[in-house]
Amino acid sequence: MTNILKKQLLKLRTQIIYFESDLIEALKKDLNKSEHETLISELYPVYKELKFFIKNSRKITKMRSLKTLSNNLLSHKGHFYKPHGEVLIFSTWNYPFNLALNPFIGAFAMGNKISMSLHPFTPNTNEVISKILKPFDNVEVLTLKTIEEILDYKKWDFIFFTGGELTGEKIRTKAYELKIPYCLELGGKxxxxxxxxxxxxxxxxxxxxxxxxxxxxxxxxxxxxxxxxxxxxxxxxxxxxxxxxxxxxxxxxxxxxxxxxxxxxxxxxxxxxxxxxxxxxxxxxxxxxxxxxxxxxxxxxxxxxxxxxxxxxxxxxxxxxxxxxxxxxxxxxxxxxxxxxxxxxxxxxxxxxxxxxxxxxxxxxxxxxxxxxxGGYKNSGYGKYHGWASVELFSFKTAYLKVKRDIYMKFKKYPYTAKKLGILRKYLNIIK
Structure with missing residues (x-):
């Protein structure tokens, strides 16, 4: 039985395939990109990222519920991956489709509500992207103009930015103000x-x-x-x-x-x-x-x-x-x-x-x-994405421990005695 995430990712792939010729035409208008370059640098990376998430959709769905590390008579423990919530993605003009959809796929797969800020230098490509994303719930393509308007539009839970260092600093400052995680994909020499x-x-x-x-x-x-x-x-x-x-x-x-x-x-x-x-x-x-x-x-x-x-x-x-x-x-x-x-x-x-x-x-x-x-390092960026790195980036990893029976409680609790201390020291020597 196909899981819900896989169905959604397959639907996204179908949308991209349907609008592929429109996208090629739009990139020609915006950047004079040839079909050759569009296939290599815009479509190929996106299809490859989609293929990864489709292939691993069942595993990712399980990770979003609970990934068990151990289950025994004493305890059940593991991790589960929660969506951040409201995710803001800034794309940029030089690869307007690839650099919008690639992070989007990871954020989408991890169950976030996504707002896309597309670069104004590529209006034709932006129009096609809006059509591709239109059928999906919890996805919004923003029409706000300034960085300040966008950053104040919602109380964001995570911000992903691709672009220049000056704007990146504004993103970093806002993220610090909101006390939220962020990713900066910048550049450098x-x-x-x-x-x-x-x-x-x-x-x-x-x-x-x-x-x-x-x-x-x-x-x-x-x-x-x-x-x-x-x-x-x-x-x-x-x-x-x-x-x-x-x-x-x-x-x-x-x-x-x-x-x-x-x-x-x-x-x-x-x-x-x-x-x-x-x-x-x-x-x-x-x-x-x-x-x-x-x-x-x-x-x-x-x-x-x-x-x-x-x-x-x-x-x-x-x-x-x-x-x-x-x-x-x-x-x-x-x-x-x-x-x-x-x-x-x-x-x-x-x-x-x-x-x-x-x-x-x-x-x-x-x-x-x-x-x-x-991803970058210091001046060239902060945070990594693509594949499993996107799974980690666009979610919050939560530790989980269910204690069935705490056999050490009688040695841990007050009052502290010499006998309890002796037993604790023996246990400490075992695990050293």
């Missing part, structure tokens, strides 16, 4: 380490894939490269060849390339790029910029000071791991560190660096794996 043992062609392909996706407007996009000095020249030739062969130097002409979200962001990117190079093509009318690979140690732009939300990547060199540590620690803790290496010692070294996540010999795809808990 995600470095790519290319060691002397790396497969340089693989590294170049993966870096460019991560930087071109959504025109670099991705919270886990490669931000800057840290390349070993012994392979710097060889790597530079390979990545330049990849750029030329794939016409990334004129990718602004390609109708399949996502646009920069708005003209202000476009103008700011072009202004900063022009401080370091005059060889990058762009199209102001379509808000597109071709890939900008800055092969220079010292930049005149401000790209080294903040996260780059665009198709720009720059390079630094290193001699040893101490150099790497200094370079990375000069910025706030990244959301992810990428390592390209075939050396097992490098795998151990990179684990000592602080970041929310770590990916080796590939880029981006970690964020679409429902078996992995994804």
């Amino acid at each position: 995600s470095p790519v380490i290319v060691t002397e043992s790396a497969n340089l062609k693989l590294a170049a392909e993966q870096i460019l894939y991560g930087k071109i996706l959504n025109s670099g407007q991705t919270c886990v996009a490669p931000d800057y490269l840290i390349v070993h000095e012994s392979v710097k020249d060889a790597f530079d030739k390979i990545i330049q060849k990849e750029i030329k062969n794939n016409k990334l130097d004129i990718m602004h002409l390609d109708s399949n390339i996502s646009k920069i979200i708005n003209i202000q962001t476009f103008d700011n990117l072009v202004k900063e790029i022009d401080k370091d190079t005059s060889n990058i093509s762009n199209d102001p009318l379509k808000q597109k910029i071709s890939l900008c690979y800055l092969n220079k140690e010292h930049l005149n732009s401000n790209f080294e000071q903040k996260e780059i939300m665009g198709p720009v990547v720059y390079t630094k060199t290193y001699k040893n791991w101490e150099d790497i540590s200094k370079i990375i620690s000069s910025n706030p803790n990244p959301l992810i560190i990428y390592l390209f290496s075939e050396n097992k010692i490098d795998f151990q070294r990179v684990k000592t660096l602080n970041s929310g996540n770590l990916m080796i010999n590939a880029t981006i795809d970690l964020v679409a794996d429902s078996k992995l808990a994804f």
Whole structure:
């Protein structure tokens, strides 16, 4: 017999499938996302997360009632997972479907009442999401405009936020005021380490894939490269060849390339790029910029000071791991560190660096794996979600102990005597 949760999740999947073509069209209008990118980065992660919760729906339903740890003659104990209650989810503009539905699935599966705040930069996608969620009870898509209005709309029990650090601080302050749990999915400057043992062609392909996706407007996009000095020249030739062969130097002409979200962001990117190079093509009318690979140690732009939300990547060199540590620690803790290496010692070294996540010999795809808990560290975020991490995040784990018979009560209770103390000491020695 199909449980109620599974029926609801299957209904959600049916809704998404029904509106899939509308969603593809909406993302094209909002971000000029190609169908190719929409399938990879918007639909695939959501379907994968849904599949996880559908597959585990019976187990999750049991966890919401009682998960027994032990049951014997003396006691019955375990945990059960209660919904937080009123959950507020803020999504953002760069992946407006994925970053709205992915946390929604976890919150929905755990039985919460959910209010969705969708980003105003993507009105067409928001309209489709509203249609997808319309048949479900205890789900509301908010039409409030300001952060302050939204935060004061209800007495929230949990807040989930994806976006920038400044707004994230407002969420943190409100959560502290309400004394409630929260999750912040922020961003940061995600470095790519290319060691002397790396497969340089693989590294170049993966870096460019991560930087071109959504025109670099991705919270886990490669931000800057840290390349070993012994392979710097060889790597530079390979990545330049990849750029030329794939016409990334004129990718602004390609109708399949996502646009920069708005003209202000476009103008700011072009202004900063022009401080370091005059060889990058762009199209102001379509808000597109071709890939900008800055092969220079010292930049005149401000790209080294903040996260780059665009198709720009720059390079630094290193001699040893101490150099790497200094370079990375000069910025706030990244959301992810990428390592390209075939050396097992490098795998151990990179684990000592602080970041929310770590990916080796590939880029981006970690964020679409429902078996992995994804989230930031300090400046790059607080809290983890996806799969079982979402089960924990969107519920309150309550301990349960039913005592059938307390055989130690006569030794614990007052009055305290030497005999009782002796027995308690013997018991303590047994459990030491």
